[in-house]
Amino acid sequence: MPLDAMSDISDEALLVLFANGDRRAARALTLRLTPRVLNHAHRLLGNAAEAEDVAQEAMLRLWKIAPDWRQGEALVTTWLYRVVANLCTDRLRRVRPVTLEAAAEPVDQSAGPVARLQGAERTNALQRALARLPDRQRQAIVLRHIDELGNPQIAEIMGIGVEAVESLLARGKRALSADLIDRREELGFEDDERS
Amino acid sequence: MTKDHDDIRTLDDVFRAARDAPMEPSPELLARVLADAEAVGAALRPVRNEAGPPRADRLRDVFRALGGWPAMTGLAAATVAGIWIGLSPPAGLQAGLSAPDAAYIVDLAPGAVVDPAWEAL
Secondary structure: OOOHHHHHOOHHHHHHHHHOOOHHHHHHHHHHHHHHHHHHHHHHHOOHHHHHHHHHHHHHHHHHHHHHOOOOOOOHHHHHHHHHHHHHHHHHHOOOOOOOOOOOOOOOOOOOHHHHHHHHHHHHHHHHHHHOOOHHHHHHHHHHHHOOOOHHHHHHHHOOOHHHHHHHHHHHHHHHHHHHHOOOOOOOHHHHHHO | OOHHHHHHHHHHHHHHHHHHOOOOOOHHHHHHHHHHHHHHHHHHHHHHHHHOOOHHHHHHHHHHHHOHHHHHHHHHHHHHHHHHHHHOOOHHHHHHHHOOOOOOOOOOOOOOOOOOHHHHO
C-alpha cells in the first residue's frame, strides 16, 4: 500500500498495522504525529532542542505500546498529548536556566519581511507569556488555542472535568491578556488596525 | 470597540500567528523517530514469527470459537445422548431401523422412450 493511501487510515489502525510489522505504517505515523508532538512540546517547554527530545521519547513510547494498544479506549493523539505533558512536566520540574531567547523561533516563511518580523515577534511574545503561566493553565491554553482541540478531549488529556478545563482557560486567557495587551503597539497590532 | 473586544482580538491574533508558524520537525528528528520505530518493530517481529501463540492460547481460541461454556454444555449433552442411544437404542427406533423396508420405484413418465443419439448412427 503506498504511503499516500494511508492518509485515510486512522491513527489507531496504523498503530495496529505497525504492531503487525508494517513499516509503512510507522512512516505514516511518524510524518503525521511527530509535528504535532513536537509543536506541543515546544509550546510547553519554550525550548526547541528539549522539545525534539520530548517528541522522540513520546514517539518511542508509542512504538512500544503498539502491541498492547487497547483499541477503542482512547484516541492515539489523546494518549500522546498526555505522554508529552508528563515528559514536559518532568523536565520543567528540573532546575534549568531559562533559555527562551536561545531557542530557535518558528518563522512564517510565507509572509513578507515586515509581517514576518511581526509574526515572529508575536510568537516570541506569546512564548514568553506562556512560560510565565502556571503549568496547568499553559497546557490548557496550548491544547485549546494552538492545537485547537475541543474541551472534552482536553479534559481527557488532563484528567479533569470539562468545567475545570473552562476555568483553566478563562484564568489563562486573563493572565495572557494582561501580559500581552500592554505590548500591543510594540507587537504591531496598532498597524493591523490602521491597515 | 471596547477594551474587552480589543483584548480578545489581540489574543486571537497572537494565537493565529503561533498556529501559522509551526515548528517543522528536522529531517534528523524524523530519522531518529523512524529508527526507533524500526528497532522496536524488529524486536516485535521474531516473537510473532517464530514462537506463535502458545498451545494453551490456541486451545483457548478454539474454546472461544465454539461459543464458550454455554455451547460446551450443549455439546456435552448431545455427546452423552448419542452414546446412550448407540449403546441401548429405544425400542421404537430399533424397530424403525431394522424392519425390511420395501423400496418403491415410481415411473414419472411412463410413455417416454429413451432414444440415445448414438443408436441412430
